[in-house]
Amino acid sequence: AQSVAQPEDQVNVAEGNPLTVKCTYSVSGNPYLFWYVQYPNRGLQFLLKYITGDNLVKGSYGFEAEFNKSQTSFHLKKPSALVSDSALYFCAVRVFSSGSARQLTFGSGTQLTVLP
């Protein structure tokens, strides 16, 4: 079984400050990890993924995430938050599979609000 936890339902940060949105995961096997963002009344947009290689992954809109195997975490970060970053953020995981299994398990989401 695979699972994802996003411990914070809501994160508030001042514009210009660094932001972190937390994610921890549980899988049996090597994880594929993802971050998605959802703006109001829109579908989920892919931000970044970790498959293998460097633990620090860079994605769209200046976001990055750090894979930490020992802590089973994949926190999303941005050095300087913008008001336009305010949205709902989802972490997702799936286990590597050489077969046709492709299920992503999503966290419950974290609402990020960047205050001007």
Place this chain on the structure above:
Amino acid sequence: DAGVIQSPRHEVTEMGQEVTLRCKPISGHDYLFWYRQTMMRGLELLIYFNNNVPIDDSGMPEDRFSAKMPNASFSTLKIQPSEPRDSAVYFCASSLGPAQFFGPGTRLTVL
């Protein structure tokens, strides 16, 4: 490039009616997923296809729900008969590699 296309964007219907949601995946993608999003349950995977073949439908809530993928460029999710508790946003997503790409969703309201 066109992303995943879903129609309709909004659907309002009465309890007991049949509802059909449609999805056109990104050209060349070999996986297609149907999700449902509600405030109470979050994002749930309903069913997914690989090369038009259903792989896992364990998330389909009950027999009132069915999904088909007659070809690589089209899929439908049907609810018959619909109930108020089916009200949600239904997303279609497609993928070729590890990342899935989502459509804009269909907001379904069953009165």
